[in-house]
Amino acid sequence: MPGSTAAQLWGQDIEQVRDLARTFREHSRQLDAARETIGHAVLGFEGYGPDVDVLREIWSGDLAPAMARIAAALHEAGDVAERNAGAQEETSADDGREGTAVSGDGGGGGNGGGTAAALFPGGPAGDFAGSTGRPGDHAPDLAGWHSGPGSVVADSWDNLLDAGGQLWDATGGSILEGRWPRTTEIVASGALFGGALADTALTTGTGGRVDLDLFDDGEPVAGEPVAVDLDREGHYPRDLEDLVSAVEDTSGPEVRVTTIETARGPRVVVSVPGTQEWNPSTGGNPADLTGNLVTAGGGTSTMTGSVELAMRNAAIPPGAEVMLVGHSQGGMTVADLVSDPGFVSAHHVTHAMVYGSPVDSERLDARVHVLELAHRNDLVPRLDLGDAPALPGPVPGVVLPGPPGGHEQAGPSHTEVTFGDSPGGLLDIGANHGSAGYREALAAGTDPGLLAYEQRLRDAGFLGSGHDASNTTAVDVSIGRRQADHAPA
Template sequence: MSGEVLPPIESVSGGSYGVRAGYAQMLALASRYERQAGDLAEMATTGGRVMADGDLLASSVLSPLSFAEAEVQVLDATTGADGLTVRAVGIEADAVGVRAVVAAFVASDAFAQHLGEAIDTTLGRLAGQALPRALPVLLAAGGITYVWWSTLSPREQAEVGAQLTDDLGRLVHDHPDLAQHLVNSGGGLLDGLTGGLVTGSAVLTGAGDGPVHGATTNDAARLMAVLLGDDTDVTVTEVPGVEGGAGVAQPDSLRSLVEQLSMTNDLDEGRGRADLHGAIQVQRVGEEPDDRYIVYLPGTDDMGPLPGPGGLVRDMETNLQLIGGMDNAYGRGVQQAMLDAGLEGKQVMLVGHSQGGMVSAALAADAEFARHFTVQHVVTAGAPTAQVEALPAGTSALHLENRGDAVPLLDGEDNPDQPRRTTVLFDEGTHDVVDNHSLDHYVSGAAAADASTDGSIRDQVEQMRADGFLGSGSGPVQTFVLARSASR
């Protein structure tokens, strides 16, 4: 909009201009060098064949001096100090050098990542080992704090609570790396608390993701999910004639795409009809046979630590399952809704906020899901997605993250730097951790990405447009409600 102040984009990682894309371009250059060296080496052998030609040798008797001069020239051009053979060897050496540099960079990246993981895990393990011994002191401190708290007036208690919340928000906004490292130490904390019982053992068996081998943050999430029941049963109901939600106008930009997602999110209970709690929406763009579909997936509905009544699919259990890389009711429900909508074999874009972004990335990487649908694009807003290590070769992803939003930090790691995967960090955050996760901010962040000249962002957006997901058309919207089975 004219005169609108857009949030600054702090960093862009991955994508067609990312580090990994640079590595790929360097390796492509090395391959080109090798091909050129091969061509020159092949050309160098021509000199020998020319000089061995029978007719040429026969003519040497008639003009020995000119033959000798020609022989010197040909051999110098092919095998001499500046000849083709020497040049071929030099170019081949350049190719080897480029590959060695890339290998060194990759090894350095891997070492840095593994070192960070080891440090986080070790600190978490030490904390887990120290916690039981420090528990009496912590309980005593907690008791003293409670006595002091009880002496405060309600107004003073509210002021202290607001100050603590503001301090936490300030920490997350100003030092998100600290929060990320704290999350990443969760596996070590689990290992320390259990005295190594989990590491390398078969503690987790049955319906979940199988045994935990080595304690990681993902393992801790899997353990919690199993303790909560690891439920994956879901019912899917189409609700016709829904007013509100995503409009029929095709998104023409990232901003309008996230706005559509926000309107789907507004169908939630308390902001719309109660029977639409747990709704997702599917929009058709384009006409057959070139029809394609955008699937809008809202985020967590229930942040309670334990599964609540009402059959909510988007709850903490699903969050834990997604962080742990496990099957989950939300993902199953989305797949069934898409099949019910007739999307079998169709090209689709998955757009999700928070948990909806997590399930979008997980489904795009799932081989079973790929049997039914061709996921060309994934767009996530405020979602931790680093646990999805790689997407299929034909899938592109754009991840929007707001500085100060703690939710994208909950995977404990940065998103992978991959040529078809771009992470955009913008700053419209305050010290209000909850507000920073709001879709209103992500609409602004999407607008900032639209206005950006960054090559990785531009390539992603233009590819969405070329693939027919962004444009000026319109198409019908279907609404489906996902709920956990009544037997829960």
């Protein structure tokens, strides 16, 4: 009951609690090491000018302090968990039972509010600044929360650690791997980390009673295939415009898998839609803002994972050659998938088409013949800044290869076409980015590279005037995001 001082028993394995303590401390050390490495890289090179000043200001004013706070908070969380393990040993010795005696206020308080306050001094978490996590305190510790509001807080911390790991991969991890950090990856990962940090502070500060699920990407899920009547609700793949139409035919969070039986074996086209939700509070639809940020930041999003699950559920015929098509976020997802050699080999992916998608930072598998389309006035494909490096000059003592840039994608397996005549004016984002505008541009397209790619698809069997109900079938497979179960115990 609220205000009760009666102790409750929270069953825990002492060694598991101590393992959790070690995990918190290890992540704290990793974040501190990352902060030092990135700080040296950002502040230690010789560079001048407004871009350099902005980069250093972002690092010194926002990212470095945030990383320092979360590292300190993680270390403190480890200390709290270690103290609780010791308290549990004492309690078990006193009453002969396994469990940690802590006082409850309804099961919803923060663990050591010092941890929460360290993250956001003076913020909502400060309400718990007096909590130490020791027996007799006013709230149970994080390590002892295993259901109800406690699971909300634990899930928010898991998400924060994931976001911190992606930010590290985009910055210090990239440097250690001998690759220049990319501007878009740092910005996207920084936004994810900032949102996750705010979400963790809010859930911890309210004892798990308020949960916005900010930028929490969860886990991928996919449903069972549902047959599609292409004569009534679809398009047979006869030309490039039909490939765009198939993407437009998808409704809700789903992908369409179209199978064409040819004399040389089956050909399969997987159609992936673009963004459908822009709310930073995530839900069941993975085609959303969070999925965009995870992919743009260099991570593997739930959107990417759910598309692969949908392909498995669709029971693609063994030995079939596969083509993936995606618009906007769908194109980012397609590029992410075909940058994975294991995925390309497992699913025998031979072709891909992306349009209106920022994919210059992807290391596309050279075995896949890729068509990349953009309107001159479509700003979305340029959000990756042409794979621009975040550091404009050399770092003393650090030898890295030159910035890869989109030019590394060029070659016989990569065709890039920019339509000079955009559907709308310079600032008409909707018209220039919309799928319909790309479909119309393809219908009127005369670019030699575009025509050659279309002929390649015809020769491979993906496109053909004879594709109809006699040799072509399709299914829709729903895709989704599953998040932690926050239902009260």
